[in-house]
Amino acid sequence: MIQYTNGAVTVFQSVLYQTTSTVVELGDAILIVDPAWLPGEVEAIRSYVDSVRGDKACYLLFTHGDFDHIIGYKAFPGAKTIGSAGLAEYPEKEHTLQIIRDFDARYYVTRDYPIEFPKLDIVIGEDGQEVMMGSTMLTFYLAPGHTAEGIFTLIDSAGLFVAGDYLSDFELPFIFDSAIAYEETIRKAKQIVQTHSVKLLVPGHGQCTEQLMEMERRVDLALGHLQRLKQAVIAGDEQALEQLRLEHGFVSPATDRCHRENISMIQKEYLKQGESGKI
Template sequence: MIQYQSEHVTVFQSALYQTTSTVIQTKEMVLIVDPNWLPDEVEAIKQYVNTIKGERDTYLLFTHGDFDHIIGYQAFPDARVIGSSGLHHQSEKEQTLQMIREFDNKHYISRDYPIEFPRVDIVIHKDGQQLRLGDTTMTFYLAPGHTEDGVITVIEPLGIMIAGDYLSNFELPFIYQSAKAYMQTLEKADRIFAAHSIQLLVPGHGQTTADSSEMKRRLDMASDYLNRLCEAVLINNECALDALYKEHAFLSAFTTACHKENVSIIRSEFMGG
């Protein structure tokens, strides 16, 4: 379904995990971000892009390489792919593809495009790297922590921030790579807000917002949660850890596993085991 729409931006939201897919159109190009999940959802995005693109070039931006975010890659075979150096050099490509195959097989899903890992045409190597297309400028910031290969993108002059799996309105931090790097990415997000006039924030899961106070609330929420989680792990406060787990939305076996992974990574990074 379409969660948000304006003259230049359309944000689709999957029925699964409230995952977003964003289409941005400017005079010069059409940018598609993380097309996902289900075949009908990907097809709706594809049809919309075909309706609006005309003679404009299409670009496909992946915020990171989690399987749910790359699942629609080959539905757009003519698009130029933008991704981080970490995505380009991803060492677990086959494991990621196997997760897609297992998901599709488990749910009896067939797709009309091949399942492949993105081949990156425009590689983002460093913070502040830019891609200029006419009057449109995309500025990229490496965003490790959730995964090693994350990237946050600011699109100007529209003032759009594509945050990937950060700054959700409901989803607390899931640390798959590094708690320290996650904290640094949140600090970087704060600097991005200061350096750019962000008019619209699009998270990888959850609601798009144009409210600057809501953007700050999300940043503060994630930072506060990580700080309290680290403190609870360091002093081995099981009651606090249990209470922190219960702050997650949609409690399930999935959130249980993510919480345990958060605790395990923090112990490893801050306590050596």
């Protein structure tokens, strides 16, 4: 379904994980971000793109390599693809594809396009890298932490900040790469919000927002959770850790696994540092 539209930016939302997919009309180009999830949802995005594209060039951007964000890749043949150098060199491509195959097999899902891992035409390897898309400039920032290969995308002319799997209105940090990098990435997001004229923030899951105060609240929410988690792990405070577990949206075995992974990452990075007096 369409969650948001302002004429230039249209945000679709899947029923699964509230995953967002964004279509941006850039005058002489169309940008599609993370088309997902179910076949009918991907088809709705494709039909919308077909209705507005005309003879414009089409670009397909992947914020990171999680299976739910690359699942619609081959539904847009001919689109030029964009992603980070980490995505181009992604070490677990086959594992990610197998997750998709297993999901489709479990639920008897059929698709009219093949399941493949994205091959990139445009590779983002530097913080602040700029790419011209038609006549529009896009600026990319490396955003590791959730995963190693994440990127932020800024389109200043549209006031658009596409954050990938950060800054959700309900989803707390899931740390699969590095807790240290995650905190640095959130601080980078804070700087982006403060220094760019961001009029619309789109997270990978949940509701987009046009409100600066809400963007700042999400930055503070993520940073606050990380800080309290770090303190609880270092102190061995099981009661605080349990409270942090219960703060996750849609508490479930899946969020519990992510919470345990967060704890493990904190232990690996911060307790090891603590032994050498670096905390």
